[in-house]
Amino acid sequence: MSIEVKVPNLPESVSDATVAKWHKKPGDAIARDENLVDLETDKVVLEVPAPANGVLESISAEEGDTVTEAQVLGLLAEGEAPAAGENDKPAQKKDDEGPSAAPRTEEKSASPAKAPAEGGDDMAPSVRKMVAENEVDPSAIEGSGRAGRLTKGDVLKHLQGGGARPEERVKMSRLRSRIAERMKDAQNTAAILTSFNEVNLQAVMDIRARYKEDFIKRHDVKLGFMSFFVKACCEALAKHPVVNASIDGDEIVYHGFQDIGIAVSTERGLIVPVLRDVQHMGLADIEGAIADFAGQARKGTIKLEDLQGGTFTITNGGVFGSLLSTPLLNMPQSAILGMHAIKERPVAENGQVVIRPMMYIALSYDHRIVDGKDAVQFLVAVKEALEDPARMLLGL
Secondary structure, eight states, X not given: OEEEEEOOOOOTTOOEEEEEEESOOTTOEEOTTSEEEEEEOSSOEEEEEOSSSEEEEEESSOTTOEEETTOEEEEEEEOOOOOTTGGGHHHHHXXXXXXXXXXXXXXXXXXXXXXXXXXXXXXXXXXXXXXXXXXXXXXXXXXXXXXXXXXXXXXXXXXXXXXOOOOOOOOOOHHHHHHHHHHHHHHHHSOEEEEEEEEEXXXXXXXXXXXXXXXXXXXXXXXXXXXXXXXXXXXXXXXXXXXXXXXXXXXEEXXXXXXXXXXXXXXXXXXXXXXXXXXXXXXXXXXXXXHHHHHHHHHXXXXXXXGSOOSEEEEEGGGGTOSOOOOOOOTXXXXXXXXXXXXXXXXXXXXXXXXXXXXXXXXXXXXXXXXXXXXXXXXXXXXXXXXXXXXXXXXX
């Protein structure tokens, strides 16, 4: 009996999806609940499991096709579940065919287009002369002329150390397309300005060094830098609520909560999971939530609702070595904080020059509602909280 494999219920506000990858091809056996195909939406990848044991009969939606909820993706012939490793046997057999496979491989790899160049019989006299004068092997040059014939340009390019200049055109993924759309929307809509400051992270590093082992034992999560920055931003947002606000039409919406997005880089692109009500969270809660979201994001299992909303965003280019940048707003938020690489630099303390771990921080903000004074004072508040974290953690 054939069973229809359909697009599952899509998350709210998502109208369609793109077939990203089929993990099976027609004729392949598959077990119930094994991942059959990946569907890509604007922000997340949905796995479609096999509804029963059997064999994939046919595929109705190819990779790259746009599909909607309940649309048929393919047909599955219900049957016995494949034994463990059974799906791998055909591939193993193909690998073990031995010497008999060699002639077919050679035949396939032979390039008919190069045949004229190898023999040299079909080269124009001027090309033959150039080849002879420069003592080059025509079979080592890929011809671009008709039927693969060598041209003077091919030989000249070879002599100049050129060669093939390959190009590849790949359609944008749904996520990359959405990122491009949102980034351009931010530039077109907001009046973006960036202010900078620098932070001495010696006190934070001392706390981490002193308590990191006890922290892991107690909370089963590492004590990183991000939780300190999140808490520092909470302190600063409470002092400067306009930085936590957003524009809705001709109104300014002041949020009485702090939902902070943490930018996470994945193979598919940048996504921003949101920590809800961060003002009520401790360092361990923040570190645990960030680690959980990062793992889900990189596996492609994060939920769409975890990527929506947010009143403020933090992005850390320092993990990739960035020393300074101007982060782009995550609309409709009015501000985003950029963290950067920690570098030891000479600074003046109490009339003495000392070496300290320093980080540049940047705040990009929507100048339509956030004045320069608020932006600068926000950065100063973040700096003060990080340079004296004891006061921040004690609520002083």
